[in-house]
Amino acid sequence: MERQTVARTRTRERGQVLGHVFLATTAILWGSSYISTRVLVGEVPPLLLGLLRGLLGTLVVGAAAWWTGERLHVRLRSWLPIAGLGALGVGYFYLGLNLALQWTSATAASLLSLPYPALTALGGWLFLKERVRPVQATGIGLAAAGATWLTLATAQEGLGGAWVGNLLALSITVAWTIYTLLGRRLLPHWPALTATFHMMLAGTLLLALGASAEFLRGARPVWTVETVLMTLYLGAICTGLGYAFWNRGLSLVPAAAASTYLYLQPVTVLALAIPLLGERPSWGTIAAGVLVIAGTALAARRAGGD
Numbered sequence: 645m646e647r648q649t650v651a652r653t654r655t656r657e658r659g660q661v662l663g664h665v666f667l668a669t670t671a672i673l674w675g676s677s678y679i680s681t682r683v684l685v686g687e688v689p690p691l692l693l694g695l696l697r698g699l700l701g702t703l704v705v706g707a708a709a710w711w712t713g714e715r716l717h718v719r720l721r722s723w724l725p726i727a728g729l730g731a732l733g734v735g736y737f738y739l740g741l742n743l744a745l746q747w748t749s750a751t752a753a754s755l756l757s758l759p760y761p762a763l764t765a766l767g768g769w770l771f772l773k774e775r776v777r778p779v780q781a782t783g784i785g786l787a788a789a790g791a792t793w794l795t796l797a798t799a800q801e802g803l804g805g806a807w808v809g810n811l812l813a814l815s816i817t818v819a820w821t822i823y824t825l826l827g828r829r830l831l832p833h834w835p836a837l838t839a840t841f842h843m844m845l846a847g848t849l850l851l852a853l854g855a856s857a858e859f860l861r862g863a864r865p866v867w868t869v870e871t872v873l874m875t876l877y878l879g880a881i882c883t884g885l886g887y888a889f890w891n892r893g894l895s896l897v898p899a900a901a902a903s904t905y906l907y908l909q910p911v912t913v914l915a916l917a918i919p920l921l922g923e924r925p926s927w928g929t930i931a932a933g934v935l936v937i938a939g940t941a942l943a944a945r946r947a948g949g950d
Contacts, residue, residue: 663896666889671905673889675912677882678750679920680874681742687871689863690742691854697738697879698848704884705844709837716841725830726839727846733823734847739854740816748809751925754913755794755933756813758906758940762787763821771825783942790935793928836891844887907937 684693709716718726744753762784769775791814865871910933917923925933 660896663893666893667897667905668908670886670889670893671908672912673882673886675754675909676916677878677886678745678754678909678913679916680878680882682745682750682917682921684871684874684878685742685746687868688865688875689855689858690746691739691851691858692863692865693875693878694735694738694742695848695851695855696875697883698734698844698851700876700879701883701887702841702844702848704880705837705841705887708884708888709841712837714835714837716838718838718842723842723846726834726842729823729827729830730843730846731850732819733827734844735850736819736847737816737823738847738851740812740819744809744812744816746809748806748813749923749925750913750917750921751910751923751933752794752806752810752929753813754910755929755936756791756810757817757820758910758933758936759787759791759814759817762940763818767821767825779942783939786939786942787936788939790932790937790939794932794936836895837888840887840891844883906940910937 681693688696706716741753765780766784794810914925
């Protein structure tokens with residue numbers, strides 16, 4: 645009996661280690677996606693790039709669902725709410741991100757994604773009647789101040805300046821917050837891969853409409869070996885495998901612990917953007933980013949470790 649208990653403990657510990665590896669890998673992949681997107685938006689029209697990323701990701705998740713035996717067939721009435729989530733969390737997310745990276749730096753865009761937990765806590769208090777403790781309220785305020793400072797610190801004068809990209813980056817953070825709040829009620833009723841597949845499919849259909857309009861306006865990609873490989877990397881690896889790794893990690897690691905991997909994303913962006921893109925964030929940008937991280941960490945806290 646004791647041996648069985650020890651064996652189960654070791655198996656659980658190994659599973660948690662594997663879960664942390666999955667989560668850390670996903671955070672690094674998503675951080676690197678900012679760099680790849682920043683490079684590609686000058687060569688591939690942003691909506692077409694979003695479409696290809698969503699399409700490749702959908703195929704990878706669909707293949708994973710087929711491999712594990714999950715049924716992907718659903719009724720239209722059941723599909724519509726998930727499609728709405730996908731339009732917001734996949735379609736608009738990639739649309740906004742790709743457009744944002746035309747005007748702002750990868751560093752600023754990644755830091756502006758960090759207020760998401762703080763916004764989620766605020767939204768949960770406003771709309772889901774979830775309790776917000778004083779320390780979390782302080783964190784929400786700090787994160788908001790840091791995001792505002794970051795937007796202004798990297799702003800440029802005139803239409804098409806960095807402030808446009810910053811506002812777009814903030815808008816996708818807000819969109820992802822709304823997605824999370826709605827998803828808390830909808831997603832528990834669906835198998836993980838099935839829900840992910842249909843959300844990505846709906847978002848991809850939305851991006852297809854945008855890419856069609858973009859094509860009619862004369863936007864054309866410049867395909868080279870480099871742009872093809874980077875597009876495949878964004879779609880199949882960062883999106884498809886990224887979602888699969890993240891979902892698997894969440895099944896092995898508590899959500900509170902998983903949320904800390906959010907901070908790996910901007911670290912990855914900084915580590916890659918400086919040598920690869922030549923970005924040199926100012927001290928003001930770095931200080932604002934630290935304020936966002938500190939506020940987000942406070943907002944994500946739970947009393948007593950719950």
